[in-house]
Amino acid sequence: MILLDDVTLTYPDGEARVTAVDHVTLEGRPGVLTGITGPSGSGKSSLLALAATLVRPDSGRVVIDGVDASGLDAAARTTLRRERIGIVFQQPQLLPALTAREQLCVMAELEGRGRRARRATVRARVDELLDAVGLAAQADRRPAGLSGGQRQRVAIARALVHEPRVLLVDEPTSALDSARGAEIMALLSRLARERRTATLLVTHDVAHADALDETVNVVDGRATSLTSRSC
C-alpha cells in the first residue's frame, strides 16, 4: 500500500517558489489500478516522483507499506525504493544488446536476487514474468526485434522482478497506437489484480480510463476529484 498524506511539493522559481503539488492526499491499495490524470503542468509527474521517494515533500507524508519515507535519509529511501517499488517509465529504456530475458536477469542480479537465489530459481521467476506479460515466445529477442508494445511489456516485467508492493507507471501508452495502448492498460489492470500490487499510473489518455479502478484528477497541483469504478 502507498499513501500520499496531505503532501505539498514546491520547486524554486527565481526568487519565489512554484507549488507543483498542493496538499494532495492519495492512496494506492493492493490490487487496485489508480490513474492520475490532469492537464499538462498540473503536477502528475511530481506526484509520481513523490510516490517514488525520488523527491521529498515540503510537507505531508509518503507512507509505503507502513514505512514513512519522509523521515528517512537518502540511503534508506534508496533501499526502500529498491525493495518495495517498481517503476515503469514512459520510454521502456531497455539495453539494446540484451534479450528480453537478459533485461530481467540483469535486474534480478542488481537487486541481489541473483546472489541470494540459485540461478535456476531466478531464471524460473524471470520466465514466469515474461509469460505473464505475454512474451514467452519472444524471450530471446533483443529490443530491435520487438514491437513498441512488446518493449513496454518487457519494461513492465522488469519492474516486477523484485516483487514490489507498489508499481508506479508514467504514461505507458503515449508512444503506442490505441489498440496497443488498450492492451498495455488491460495488462497492467490484470497484473495489479493478480499480484496484489498497488499501482499508480499517470496518464493523459482518457481513452483508457475504463481500465482504471480509480481515477484521481489533478488540476494546478490539487486533487479535484476521485472517481471509483466500484461506486
Ligand SMILES: Nc1ncnc2c1ncn2[C@@H]1O[C@H](COP(=O)(O)OP(=O)(O)OP(=O)(O)O)[C@@H](O)[C@H]1O
Ligand atoms: N524541476 C522543476 N523545477 C521547477 N519547476 C518544475 C520542475 N518540475 C516541474 N515543475 C513545475 O511544477 C508544475 C507541475 O509539473 P509536473 O511536471 O509535475 O506536471 P505534469 O502534470 O506531470 O505535466 P506534464 O503532463 O506536462 O508532464 C509545473 O508548473 C512545472 O512547470
